[in-house]
Amino acid sequence: MGNRCAVIGVGQTHYTTKRMDVSIAGLVREAALRALEDAGLTFKDIDAVVIGKAPDLFEGVMMPESYLADALGAAGKPMMRVHTAGSVGGSTALVGASLIQAGVHERVLVVAFEKQSESNATWALSTHLPFNASLVVGAGGYFAPHIREYMRRTGAPDHIGTLVAVKDRQNALKNPYAHLRIPGISREMVESTPMLWEPIRYLETCPSSDGACAVVLSSEQAVTGRPAWVHGTAMRSEPIFRAGRDTVNPQGGKDCAADVYRQAGIADPRRDLDVAEIYVPFSWYEPMWLENLGFAAEGEGWKLTESGATALDGDIPWNASGGVLSSNPIGASGLIRFAEAALQVRGMAGEHQVDGARRALGHAYGGGAQFFAMWIVGTDKP
Amino acid sequence: MREVAIVAFAQTEHTAHDTGLSEPELIAPVIRAVKEQSGLSTFGFTCSGSCDYLAGAPFSFVSALDALGAWPPISESHVEMDAAWALYEAWVRLQHGDVDTALVYGFGKSSLGDLRTIMTLQLDPYYLEPLGLDQLSFAALQAGALGAPREALDAVAMRSRQDGRNNPYTFDLPLEQGASVVEPLKEWDIAPITDGAAAVVLAAGDLARRITTNPAYISGIAHRIEPHYLGMRELAVSASAAEAARAAGVGKARVDVAELHASFSHEELILRQALELPDDVVINPSGGALAANPVMATGLIRIGEAAQRILDGAARRTVGHAASGPCLQHNLVTVLEA
Numbered sequence: 086m087g088n089r090c091a092v093i094g095v096g097q098t099h100y101t102t103k104r105m106d107v108s109i110a111g112l113v114r115e116a117a118l119r120a121l122e123d124a125g126l127t128f129k130d131i132d133a134v135v136i137g138k139a140p141d142l143f144e145g146v147m148m149p150e151s152y153l154a155d156a157l158g159a160a161g162k163p164m165m166r167v168h169t170a171g172s173v174g175g176s177t178a179l180v181g182a183s184l185i186q187a188g189v190h191e192r193v194l195v196v197a198f199e200k201q202s203e204s205n206a207t208w209a210l211s212t213h214l215p216f217n218a219s220l221v222v223g224a225g226g227y228f229a230p231h232i233r234e235y236m237r238r239t240g241a242p243d244h245i246g247t248l249v250a251v252k253d254r255q256n257a258l259k260n261p262y263a264h265l266r267i268p269g270i271s272r273e274m275v276e277s278t279p280m281l282w283e284p285i286r287y288l289e290t291c292p293s294s295d296g297a298c299a300v301v302l303s304s305e306q307a308v309t310g311r312p313a314w315v316h317g318t319a320m321r322s323e324p325i326f327r328a329g330r331d332t333v334n335p336q337g338g339k340d341c342a343a344d345v346y347r348q349a350g351i352a353d354p355r356r357d358l359d360v361a362e363i364y365v366p367f368s369w370y371e372p373m374w375l376e377n378l379g380f381a382a383e384g385e386g387w388k389l390t391e392s393g394a395t396a397l398d399g400d401i402p403w404n405a406s407g408g409v410l411s412s413n414p415i416g417a418s419g420l421i422r423f424a425e426a427a428l429q430v431r432g433m434a435g436e437h438q439v440d441g442a443r444r445a446l447g448h449a450y451g452g453g454a455q456f457f458a459m460w461i462v463g464t465d466k467p
Numbered sequence: 468m469r470e471v472a473i474v475a476f477a478q479t480e481h482t483a484h485d486t487g488l489s490e491p492e493l494i495a496p497v498i499r500a501v502k503e504q505s506g507l508s509t510f511g512f513t514c515s516g517s518c519d520y521l522a523g524a525p526f527s528f529v530s531a532l533d534a535l536g537a538w539p540p541i542s543e544s545h546v547e548m549d550a551a552w553a554l555y556e557a558w559v560r561l562q563h564g565d566v567d568t569a570l571v572y573g574f575g576k577s578s579l580g581d582l583r584t585i586m587t588l589q590l591d592p593y594y595l596e597p598l599g600l601d602q603l604s605f606a607a608l609q610a611g612a613l614g615a616p617r618e619a620l621d622a623v624a625m626r627s628r629q630d631g632r633n634n635p636y637t638f639d640l641p642l643e644q645g646a647s648v649v650e651p652l653k654e655w656d657i658a659p660i661t662d663g664a665a666a667v668v669l670a671a672g673d674l675a676r677r678i679t680t681n682p683a684y685i686s687g688i689a690h691r692i693e694p695h696y697l698g699m700r701e702l703a704v705s706a707s708a709a710e711a712a713r714a715a716g717v718g719k720a721r722v723d724v725a726e727l728h729a730s731f732s733h734e735e736l737i738l739r740q741a742l743e744l745p746d747d748v749v750i751n752p753s754g755g756a757l758a759a760n761p762v763m764a765t766g767l768i769r770i771g772e773a774a775q776r777i778l779d780g781a782a783r784r785t786v787g788h789a790a791s792g793p794c795l796q797h798n799l800v801t802v803l804e805a
Contacts, residue, residue, distance in 0.1 A: 087563035108593055140525035141547065146596075147520040147588040148547055151792040154692045155699075161710065164692040164797065165556065168519075168547035170526055176544055180556060187562035188468070209525060322513075322543035324532045337540035344542075452529050457540075 087186030091312035092427040092462060094124030094301035100264035100412035103202040104295040109144060110156035113198045116297035117157055120194070124301040125309045128158030131301070132190035137167040137177025137197040138416030139451075142209040144200055157196060169322075171224075171364065171451030173197065174298070174419025175458030178447075179318050181302050182460070186318075191307040198297035199414035206293055206415060225290055225367065227453065229282035232369040235333050236284065239372075241387035243284065246368035250275045250289045250410060252396050253365070257407025259397075259436035264294045264412040289368040289410075296414035298421045305466075313427035313462040316444070317348030325453040332454055338377040341457040346379070349444070349461040355380045355394075355401045358461070359442040360429045362422035364449045366409045371395065375403075378448070397437065405429065405437040419449025423460055430464045471561045472675035472682030473803065474668050475504035476771035476778070478636050481663035481759040485578040488662075490517075490527060491534035494574050497666040498534060501570070505668040505678050511566025513543040514557045516550030516573040517763050520585050531574070542566075549573060550665065551728075551766030551789030551799050557669055558688055567671045574664035575763035582660055582762065589793060591695060602793075603657065605697065607649040609794040610656070610733040612702035617651070620732040624655040627732075627751060631758025636663075638759050655757070656732040663761025665768045683774035683785070683803040687715030690789075690799035697794055708741035708788070708798035715786075715800040717742050723782035724749045726769035728790040730756045737795065738788060752776075766790065770801050777805050 096119025098104070104112055113136070121127055134157050136150050146152060150159075150166035157164075169176040174197040181195035199206075207223035235241065254270040257263035267274070278287035303312070321341035323330065330336070342354070351357045363378070365371045375386035380401060389395060395403035404410070406425040409418045426447035428434040434442075443464040450457050477500035479493060502508055513535065517528045528545045537543065546552045550573020557569035586602035610620075621644065631637040638659060645654025668678075675682035691707035691714075693700055700706075712718070725748050729735035739750065751757075753772040756765050766789025773787035783805045791797040 087565075110591075140519050141588075142519060142525050144592070145588065146592045147585065148518060148791070150548075150692075151589050151796055152591045152695050154792075154796070155694050155696070159692050160694045161691060161707070163690045165552055166547050167544065168528070169545050170529065180544065183556070183559050183563070187559045189559055189562065320542055320544060321540040322532055322537055323540040324535070324537050325529055326533050327538055335540075340540050452526065455529075455532070456543075 088188050089305040089467065090182045090185040090315040091303050091308050092300050093303045093308055093310050093312050094120040095424045095428055096120030096123060096299040097262045098296045099262050100294040100296040100414060102293065104200065109149065109200050110153055112200055112295065113153055113196050113297045114156040116299040117194060117196055120299035120301050126301060131158065131192050131194045133163040133184060134159040134194045135165045135167060135177055135181040137173040138199055139171060139173055140209060143206055144203040157194065169451060169456050171415060172419050172449040172456040172458045173451065174417050174421065175423055175447065175449030176320060178300060178420055178423040178460065179320055179458055182315055182318055185302050185304050191304045193302045194299060195302060196297060196299040197417040197420035199416040200295045201293040201414060202295050225282040225285050228367055229285055231332050231454065232284060232367065235369060235373050239384045239387060241372060245372055245387045245390055246284060246289050247272050247275045248390055249368035249371040253404050253408045253410040256397055256405050256437055257411035260406045263407040264292050285367050291366040291409045291413035294412050294414040296412065296417055298417045298424050300424050300427065311431045313430045314466050316461040316463045316467045317345040318460045319344035321457045323455045325455050333373065334377050335454050337455060338450065338457050341459050342378045345459045345461055351461065354378060358401065358444050358446050360402050360405055360439040361446040362406060362425040362448065363403055364409055364419060364422055365404060366413065368410065371403060402439050405434065405439055419458060422449055423447035427462050430462050469562050469564060469671055470684055471558055471669055471671050472684040473774035474670045474675050474678040474682050475501040476667050476775050477501045478665040478768055478771065479663045480636050481661045481761050483638060483659060483661060485576060485662060490574055491530050493664045494531055494572060495534040497664050498572060501666045501668045507568055507668060510568045510570040512557055512560045512569040513541050514545065514553040514571055516546045516548050516553040517575060518547055520588060521575045521577060521579060521762060523580055549763055549766035549789050549791055551770055554667060554767060554770060555688060555690060555799060558685060561669060561671050567674050569669040570666065571669065571767065572664065572666040573764035573767045575761050576662040577660045577762050578662050603649045603652060605793050606731045607652050608697065609702045610651050610731065613733050613737060615733055615736050619736060620656055623732040623735045624757060627755050627757035628655060630752055631754025634754050634758060636759065637754045640758065652731065658730040658756040658760035661760045663759065663764055665764040665771055667767060667771050679778060681778050681780050681805055683777035685801060686804045687802040689714035692797040695796060702794055705737050705741040705795050705798060708738055708795065711798050711800040712742040715802045717786055717800060717802055720784055722748045722786050723784055724752060724773060724776050725786040726751055726753060726773040727788045728756055728766045728769045730760060734795055742786065766799065774803050777803055
C-alpha cells in the first residue's frame with residue numbers, strides 16, 4: 086500500500102433537505118474550509134484536490150470539477166473527479182489516499198458533495214438508455230427485492246429493519262451534523278409510516294440531503310494535529326448483469342473486506358474493530374452487510390442487530406453518527422462514513438464518540454450492490 | 468518514481484454516427500485487443516473515463532463492467548473525465564508497488580445528443596450556463612483572443628485532415644475549409660462529432676520489457692487546472708498546460724512526436740507555445756482530435772498514439788497531452804520514452 090497516509094482534517098456541512106443559502110460552490114467550500122481549519126492549514130498548503138459526487142444529472146452540471154476548481158482553491162494545481170456510483174465518496178477518499186501512498190503528493194484535499202435539492206434524485210436514477218426497459222423506480226425499487234430475498238433466506242423477523250431505523254436515528258440525535266433528528270423516535274413511529282417499497286417503510290429509508298464532506302490527507306512528514314492513520318484501503322467492482330451473481334451477499338463486498346482486513350491485520354472484525362461506519366441506505370442493509378463483511382456468520386446478521394450489539398453501547402457500534410439513514414447527500418455519503426471513522430479514532434466524534442475507539446472501518450457501496458470501497462483507520466501508526 | 472510503461476494500445480474505427488452499438492459493445496473489442504497485445508487476461512487495477520451526459524443517463528460506466536467480464540470482482544475505479552485522467556490514476560496506483568499491471572479505457576458516443584449544447588452544462592450553473600454560451604462560441608472567444616492569422620489555422624486544419632486520411636481509425640474529411648461556423652472558426656477548425664473508444668495497458672518495471680520489446684516508459688506525467696471563469700484567464704495562452712509540461716519534464720530533451728488534444732485549430736497553436744515545442748517536432752501525426760474526436764477517449768488516444776510511436780520503434784521520446792473543461796481549462800501532459 087505504499088507510503089503512510091493520515092487523515093488530519095475533517096469538515097462537514099450541516100446536512101439538510103435544502104441549503105437555499107449557498108450555491109454548489111459555497112457548499113463544497115464550507116466543508117473544505119472546515120477540514121482545513123481542523124488540520125490547521127489553508128488552501129496554500131494543499132498540493133492537489135480530488136472531488137467526488139454521484140451522477141451529474143443530480144444537479145444538472147456536467148463534470149462540475151471544472152466549475153468548482155476556484156471554490157476549492159484548485160487553480161494551478163492538479164484536480165481529479167471521481168465517480169463510482171453510490172460508493173463514490175469512499176472511492177474519492179481512496180483516490181486521494183493513493184496519491185499520498187504513491188509519494189506523488191504530501192497533502193491532498195478530498196471533497197465529496199451532493200445538492201439533492203437541485204433536482205429529484207429518484208427520477209435522475211430512473212432514466213435509462215434508449216430501448217432499455219425501466220423496471221424500477223429509484224434505488225429503493227431496485228434494492229427492495231434483494232431485501233425480501235434476504236428475509237426469505239434467513240427467516241429474519243419483520244421488525245429487524247425497524248430496529249435499525251430507530252437505532253440509527255437515536256444516534257443521529259447525538260450528531261449535530263445529522264439531517265434527520267427525530268426526538269422520541271420509536272418502533273411505533275417507524276411502523277406507522279407508509280410502505281414505500283415492500284418491506285421498506287418511509288422511515289426505513291435514507292433522506293435526500295444537501296451536503297458536503299471534506300478530509301485533508303497527509304503524508305507522514307506533513308502531519309499536523311491529531312492524525313487518523315490509514316491501515317488499509319480496498320476497492321472492488323463486479324458486473325451488474327452477471328448470471329449467478331449473488332446480489333444479496335455480493336462477492337465484491339466479501340473480497341473487498343478480506344483485502345482491507347488483510348492489510349490492517351484484522352482477523353475477526355467484530356473483535357478487532359471498535360466501531361464501523363457502514364453504508365446502510367435502507368435499514369435492512371445493516372444485517373445484510375453484517376454478514377457480507379464478516380461481523381456475523383451467514384444467516385446470523387439479523388440476530389446481531391436484534392441483540393443490540395451494533396448500538397452505540399453495544400460491543401461493535403455501527404453508524405454511531407446516525408449513518409446514511411440519517412444524512413444522505415448521495416455523493417458525499419461514502420466520504421462521510423470514511424470521515425466519521427477517522428473522527429472516532431481521533432477521539433473527536435463528540436457526543437457520539439465510542440469510548441476508546443482505536444480502529445474503525447469506513448465502508449461504501451454503490452450501483453447494483455456491485456461497487457465497494459473500504460478503509461480502516463487507526464489511532465496508532467501502522 | 469517506479470518505472471511504468473504503456474505496453475499496449477487499441478482504439479475503435481471511430482464513426483461519425485451511431486452504429487447501434489451499446490457502450491459495452493463499443494468497448495469490448497478494444498479491451499480484447501489490448502489483452503491480446505499484452506498477453507494479459509487480468510490486471511492489478513482497472514480505471515476508466517466516461518461522461519453520463521453523453522449517454523443522457525446516470526452510471527454510463529456501470530454496464531462497461533459487463534464488457535470487462537469483471538469476475539472474480541476486480542479492483543476498479545472511474546473518473547468522470549477524459550480517460551487520460553484514468554491513466555493518471557492508474558499510474559499513481561502502480562506506484563504503490565503491490566500491483567504491476569493496469570487496464571485503462573475510455574469511451575463516448577457524442578452522436579446521441581447535441582454535444583455543442585451539452586457542453587454548455589459544464590459551465591457555472593448560476594452565472595454562465597444560463598447565458599447559453601455553447602461550446603463553439605466559447606471556443607471562438609478563445610480563438611478571437613489568440614488572434615492567429617487564418618493561414619496558421621488553415622495549416623493546422625489541413626495537416627490534421629491530411630494525416631487523418633492516412634489513419635485507418637479516423638475520418639476521411641474533405642480537404643477544404645468549409646463554411647464559417649462561429650467567427651473566426653470554419654468547419655475544419657472544429658473537431659468532428661465522433662463515437663469511439665480506446666484502451667491502454669500499463670505495466671511496471673521488468674514486466675513491461677517481458678511483454679513488449681519497446682515499452683513506452685512514462686518518464687513524466689502531470690496535470691493542472693485553471694480558474695473556471697473565462698474572464699479570469701488570459702485566453703491566448705495556457706498557463707496550466709505550460710506548468711504541467713514543466714512538471715512532466717517535456718523540455719528536458721528532444722521531443723520526436725507530440726500528440727496534442729486540440730479540439731479546435733487554434734488550441735493546437737496555444738498548446739505548442741505552452742509546451743515550448745520547437746518547429747521540428749512532429750505534431751499530431753494521427754490527425755489529432757480534428758480528424759476524430761470520441762469525447763472522453765480523445766485525450767487517452769493522444770497518449771496512446773504517442774506511445775504507439777515508441778512501441779513501433781519509430782520514435783524515442785514523445786509527448787501525449789489531454790485537455791478538459793472549457794477553453795483548455797485543465798491540461799495533462801505525459802512524456803514517454805523508449
